Amino acid sequence: MTRKYNFSAGPSALPQAVLEQAQQELLDWRGHGLSIMEMSHRSPEFVSVAEKAEQDLRDLMSIPNNYKVLFMQGGATSQFSMIPMNLLRGKTTADYINTGDWSKKAIKEASRYCDVNIAATTEADNFTSVPTQAELKLNPDAAYVHYTPNETIRGLEFDYIPETGDVPLVADMSSTILSRPVDVSRFGMIYAGAQKNIGPAGLTVVIIRDDLLGDTLPGTPALYDYKVTADAGSMHNTPPTYGWYLAGLVFQWLKDQGGVDAITEVNRRKAEKLYSAIDNCDFYSNPVAHNARSWMNVPFILANADLDKQFLQEAEAAGLLNLPGHRSVGGMRASIYNAVPEDGVDALIEFMLAFARQHG
Ligand SMILES: *Cc1c(COP(=O)(O)O)cnc(C)c1O
Numbered sequence: 001m002t003r004k005y006n007f008s009a010g011p012s013a014l015p016q017a018v019l020e021q022a023q024q025e026l027l028d029w030r031g032h033g034l035s036i037m038e039m040s041h042r043s044p045e046f047v048s049v050a051e052k053a054e055q056d057l058r059d060l061m062s063i064p065n066n067y068k069v070l071f072m073q074g075g076a077t078s079q080f081s082m083i084p085m086n087l088l089r090g091k092t093t094a095d096y097i098n099t100g101d102w103s104k105k106a107i108k109e110a111s112r113y114c115d116v117n118i119a120a121t122t123e124a125d126n127f128t129s130v131p132t133q134a135e136l137k138l139n140p141d142a143a144y145v146h147y148t149p150n151e152t153i154r155g156l157e158f159d160y161i162p163e164t165g166d167v168p169l170v171a172d173m174s175s176t177i178l179s180r181p182v183d184v185s186r187f188g189m190i191y192a193g194a195q196k197n198i199g200p201a202g203l204t205v206v207i208i209r210d211d212l213l214g215d216t217l218p219g220t221p222a223l224y225d226y227k228v229t230a231d232a233g234s235m236h237n238t239p240p241t242y243g244w245y246l247a248g249l250v251f252q253w254l255k256d257q258g259g260v261d262a263i264t265e266v267n268r269r270k271a272e273k274l275y276s277a278i279d280n281c282d283f284y285s286n287p288v289a290h291n292a293r294s295w296m297n298v299p300f301i302l303a304n305a306d307l308d309k310q311f312l313q314e315a316e317a318a319g320l321l322n323l324p325g326h327r328s329v330g331g332m333r334a335s336i337y338n339a340v341p342e343d344g345v346d347a348l349i350e351f352m353l354a355f356a357r358q359h360g
Contacts, residue, residue: 002319003016004319004320004321005319005320005321005340005341005343005344005347005348006321006322006340006344007320007321007322007323007333007334007335007336007340007344007348008321008322008335009152009153009175009196009297009322009326009333009335010152010174010175010193010195010196010201010335011195011200011201012195012196012197012335012337012339012340013337013339013340014199014200014246014250014339015250015253015338015339017253017256018246018249018250018253018339021249022245022246022249029045030045032045036049036241036242036245037241037242037245039241041235041238041239041241042235046241046245049244049245049248050071050233050234050239050244050248052248052252053071053244053245053247053248053251054069054071056248056251056252056255057069057205057247057251059255059259060178060251060254060255060259060260061178061182061184061207061260062184063184063207064184064185066209066210066211067184067207067208067209067210068206068207068208068210068213068226068230069205069206069207070205070206070207070208070226070229070230070234071203071204071205071234071239071240071244071247072203072204072205072206072229072234072239073202073203073204073239073240074204075193075201075204076102076172076174076191076192076193076204077105077109077193078204078224079172079191079204079206080105080106080108080109080110081109081110081112081113081224082224082226083106083110083144083146083170083189083191084109084110084112084113084114084143084217085113085216085217085220085224085225086212086213086216086217086220086224086225086226087143087144087168087170087188087189087212088113088114088143088217089143089212089215090215091114091141091142091143092114092115092143093114093115093116093117093139093141093142093143094110094114094115094116094117094142094143094144094145094146095116095117095118095119095138095139095142095144095145095146095164095167096110096116096117096118096119096145096146096147097118097119097120097121097131097136097145097146097147097148097162098118098120098121098122098123099121099122099127099130099131099147099148099151099156099158100127100148100151100153100154100156101127101151101152101153101154101326101328102148102151102152102153102172102174103146103147103148103151103172106146106148106172110146113217114143117137117139117142119136119137119138119139119145120135120136120137122156126287127151127154127156128154128156128287128288128289128292129156129288129289129292130156130157130158130159130289130291130292133160133162133163136162138164138165138167140165140167142167143167143168144167144168144169144170144188144189145162145164145167145168145169145170146170146171146172147162147169147170147171147172148171148172149161149171149172149173149176150173150174150175150176150179150294150295150296150297151294151297152174152175152196152294152296152297152335153297153299153326153328153329153333154288154297154299154329155286155288155293155294155296155297155298155299155333156288156292156293156294157176157292157293157294157295157296158292159291159292161182161183161186161187168187168188168189168209168212169186169187169188170187170188170189170190170191171187171189171190171191172191172192173190173191173192174191174192174193174196175192175196175197175294175296175297175335175337176197176294176295176296177190177192177196177197177198177205178197178198178254178260178263178338179197179263179264179267179295179296179337179338180260180264180267180268180295181260181261181264184207187207187209188208188209188212189206189207189208189209189212190206190207190208191204191205191206191207192204192205194243194247196296196335196337197296197337197338197339198247198250199243199246199247199249199250200242200243200246201243202240202243203240203243203244203247205247206226206229208226208230210230212226213226213227213230214227222236223236223237250339254338263338266342267295267296267336267338268295269342270295270336270340270342270345271293271294271295271296271298271336273345273346273349274298274334274336274345274348274349275293275298277349277352277353278298278300278352281352281353281356281360282303282360283302283303283355283356283359283360284300284301284302284303284352284356285300285301285303286298286299286300286301295336296335296336296337297333297334297335297336298333298334298335298336299325299326299329299331299332299333300331300332300333300334301325301330301331301332302331302332303360304359305330305331307359308330308331308332310359311323311332311355312324312332314351314355315348315351315355318347318351319347320344320347320348320351322335323348334348
């Protein structure tokens with residue numbers, strides 16, 4: 001068996017040590033004679049797994065006690081509708097910052113429930129920059145301010161947390177959670193689909209300040225009500241138990257690596273060396289402003305797009321998988337989440353430089 005380097009944007013690479021542990025425990029979870037997948041979510045065994053996963057995430061992110069951690073389903077996309085349903089709380093308007101494709105999807109969904117005020121957009125420069133704090137036109141009557149700290153498709157990442165005064169800040173951290181430290185107390189709510197930096201698809205993590213629970217829009221389904229989920233310990237119905245278990249293994253793995261501070265240093269190095277390889281070679285380019293370049297998703301284009309197909313074929317032959325850019329933008333994209341080892345980035349850079357020498 002040879003595992004290749006996986007640069008997929010999502011579902012994406014998982015740490016090999018996590019997959020090995022899951023494999024080893026698959027048939028007989030810790031001597032109980034059955035798989036964790038086959039257990040009741042209400043059994044003491046599964047509840048201990050679930051509680052440990054939550055505690056490890058709380059430790060990793062230093063989540064204050066007045067925040068609930070919810071383990072939900074439906075992906076980040078279902079949060080696009082749950083957010084207005086739960087957070088309008090008697091108001092009729094919300095602020096959204098538009099920095100790309102995922103922001104737009106969140107805006108489109110929220111528009112079904114409220115008046116969306118676009119507090120800022122960088123669409124005019126084709127989403128190659130993030131707005132500055134001074135450029136945000138925030139409405140003091142907004143129920144909340146929503147933004148996407150890391151835009152996965154164009155590789156655009158905020159280098160600051162917007163200041164929103166008393167209006168709760170809501171962040172779609174799907175592709176940046178756990179990649180670097182964040183001060184959770186600055187947010188009303190953080191959410192993330194698991195399949196980038198947490199675990200397998202099918203699990204969504206929500207971190208929400210407890211004063212924001214309750215008072216949902218009329219007609220909100222019980223399963224979409226954060227208070228119902230919080231009161232039931234994320235077990236109002238059967239949760240995605242195997243995803244929750246695997247997320248727990250990833251949290252433990254991250255602790256074993258030294259936690260978020262340690263992985264931050266690795267992530268910084270991985271991103272810096274890949275961007276500098278791109279910037280220092282005429283054959284490759286990335287259009288994003290330097291202060292707004294994502295650490296997790298690194299898009300780049302070849303000087304000659306006719307070579308895209310050959311680049312991808314040869315990369316795959318060299319064991320470098322899933323490098324095509326998103327279908328909406330083309331080119332290439334290397335997603336270098338926590339679980340992509342630094343060796344993988346080194347191998348990618350070596351391949352890119354050799355390809356450029358041959359064809360440049
Ligand atoms: C992947 C992604 C989503 C969509 O997640 P689903 O789980 O497919 O709904 C939303 N926002 C961002 C920033 C993403 O990277």
